[in-house]
Amino acid sequence: MGSPFFSAEEQRVFDAKLSEILAHYPADRKSAAMLPALRLLQEMKGWLSPDGMRLVAKALEVPPERAYEVATFYVMFHTHKPGKHVVDVCTNLSCSLRGAEDLLAYLEAKLGLRAGTSNEKWTLRETECLASCGTAPCLQVDEVHHEGLTRGRVDALFDKLS
Ligand code: FES
Incomplete structure (x- = not known):
């Protein structure tokens, strides 16, 4: 099922790709997948909105601030909607x-x-x-x-x- 943030299809794709990413990390260290998870979200949405960062943080079982800290540290992440x-x-x-x-x-x-x-x-x-x-x-x-x-x-x- 979709969410206000993702359509049903986007949610399915996000969940499937995030599962592939998480398979490379110990189950009790999901937070270590923060960079590839944020990268996945940015590839899908073009940027990292507050709702998107909250969604990633929830999936990785960390506070939303953690996603924000990482997203704002690396220049390759867009925390504002970029131009084309x-x-x-x-x-x-x-x-x-x-x-x-x-x-x-x-x-x-x-x-x-x-x-x-x-x-x-x-x-x-x-x-x-x-x-x-x-x-x-x-x-x-x-x-x-x-x-x-x-x-x-x-x-x-x-x-x-x-
Ligand atoms: S200073 Fe190294 S590429 Fe510009």
Whole structure:
């Protein structure tokens, strides 16, 4: 049966996939499955709403705050509804030395929003090192990596998505 949060089909899929995840953990350590369980929820719903985090916490038999703590610690989790495309721009040292701030400002102007905000189409965020320091500056769009960026490469990439 569905819930106010999931349709009946979504609930069936969530339960089945969560069971697969939990099979990898000791029965008395369900809370250790928090990361994959939140990941599953985000894959299904696109983000982690308060109701969704409560549902995961209940399934893992932990207080809701535990799901919230984990979800807000990791940048890959969205605790607010994101735009259609999520753009993460690295502004750590190597990227910064190779013009990341200029690239970020260029993107803000191009996409029409400030870093740390979203609209229906885009979520634009600054992020920590993406482990591509040797080919800085870099960013990810929907978790796909792009490196060695210039304004021209940014134009080519984002004009395809627009
Ligand atoms: S500093 Fe940007 S990838 Fe490492």
